[in-house]
Amino acid sequence: ANAKQQLDGIAAYQQGQDERHLRDLTIIQDLPGALAANALSVHYQPKVLLANQRCEAAEALIRWQHPSLGFIPPDEFIRLAEHAGLIQEVTDWMLRQVIRQAAEWHTQHPRLRLAVNLSPVDLIDEQLPARIAEELELASVSAEMLALEVTEGAVMQNPQRVIQVLQQLAALGIELAIDDFGTGHSSLAYLKQLPVHEVKIDRAFIKEIEHNTQDELIVQATAQLAKGLGFKVTAEGLENEAGLLKLTQLGCDTVQGYYYSRPLPASDFASWLQQFHSQHQVESRERP
Ligand code: C2E
Ligand code: MG
Ligand code: MG
Ligand code: MG
Numbered sequence: 001a002n003a004k005q006q007l008d009g010i011a012a013y014q015q016g017q018d019e020r021h022l023r024d025l026t027i028i029q030d031l032p033g034a035l036a037a038n039a040l041s042v043h044y045q046p047k048v049l050l051a052n053q054r055c056e057a058a059e060a061l062i063r064w065q066h067p068s069l070g071f072i073p074p075d076e077f078i079r080l081a082e083h084a085g086l087i088q089e090v091t092d093w094m095l096r097q098v099i100r101q102a103a104e105w106h107t108q109h110p111r112l113r114l115a116v117n118l119s120p121v122d123l124i125d126e127q128l129p130a131r132i133a134e135e136l137e138l139a140s141v142s143a144e145m146l147a148l149e150v151t152e153g154a155v156m157q158n159p160q161r162v163i164q165v166l167q168q169l170a171a172l173g174i175e176l177a178i179d180d181f182g183t184g185h186s187s188l189a190y191l192k193q194l195p196v197h198e199v200k201i202d203r204a205f206i207k208e209i210e211h212n213t214q215d216e217l218i219v220q221a222t223a224q225l226a227k228g229l230g231f232k233v234t235a236e237g238l239e240n241e242a243g244l245l246k247l248t249q250l251g252c253d254t255v256q257g258y259y260y261s262r263p264l265p266a267s268d269f270a271s272w273l274q275q276f277h278s279q280h281q282v283e284s285r286e287r288p
Pocket of ligand 3: 202
């Protein structure tokens with residue numbers, strides 16, 4: 001019976017592997033066509049400045065509702081796109097959508113900055129800065145409306161080449177952020193050598209911040225050192241009000257998370273922004 005169970009287990013595992021393999025292949029096969037047909041979309045998540053409760057930035061996050069597989073998490077298809085050599089198409093598609101959106105929002109929200117995530121592969125692409133500059137020019141959008149997020153690991157893969165690309169991007173006027181900070185192996189001292197403006201502390205340290213003293217110490221030390229070195233500090237993944245008080249005390253400048261809003265489709269984000277700012281104006285008028 002034992003041997004039979006084992007064989008059944010192996011068969012089930014093998015079937016699971018085959019299904020995963022098939023799913024991966026479907027994703028890789030369908031992605032280029034979906035991009036060409038604009039069948040993916042972009043959601044925007046607000047980043048709120050604690051000092052004045054203003055939202056002057058948002059992160060753009062890619063979304064794919066696949067006709068037969070349903071919602072595919074970006075982590076999953078981005079990783080596959082990287083392996084399949086499709087990431088440049090994804091990044092270019094995102095940049096085009098977000099830059100067009102920035103053009104649309106500019107009149108009403110001239111100070112709004114939209115952040116796009118880059119993959120490690122994008123950072124060794126020496127043509128990327130020129131393509132972004134062209135896209136900005138086509139849409140008559142200033143580089144001040146754009147930010148880019150990169151991970152520590154992406155920089156470490158090939159520091160010399162990546163620094164060149166980052167310097168070109170920064171020279172255009174694009175703000176650069178280190179994403180998921182604290183999960184990789186680089187230090188703030190090392191990041192100081194990069195043309196990076198902002199450090200985003202990973203959600204792993206934020207999600208239990210109100211009752212985990214170790215996380216509190218890590219966030220405090222990171223925020224203090226990062227600010228001392230001239231970086232803006234953002235906390236990612238705040239979900240509740242107790243955490244907000246902590247993050248304010250610990251010296252974070254900006255907070256992003258479900259507490260303020262989940263990532264929203266463009267039109268919902270625009271409504272959120274208006275309501276958030278009109279509500280805050282009411283609150284500050286009511287204050288003595
Ligand atoms: P990320 O860049 O660190 O993005 C933040 C992720 O945390 C997003 O997940 C966001 O929805 C989620 N998040 C924000 N606030 C909270 C919170 O309070 N609680 C929880 N539980 N989660 C929160 P999402 O959209 O699933 O994206 C996951 C990752 O996929 C991103 O992590 C980024 O690495 C990658 N990604 C997303 N869009 C793109 C893209 O257009 N290009 C590239 N290269 N990567 C992307
Ligand atoms: Mg990000
Ligand atoms: Mg992140
Ligand atoms: Mg991430």
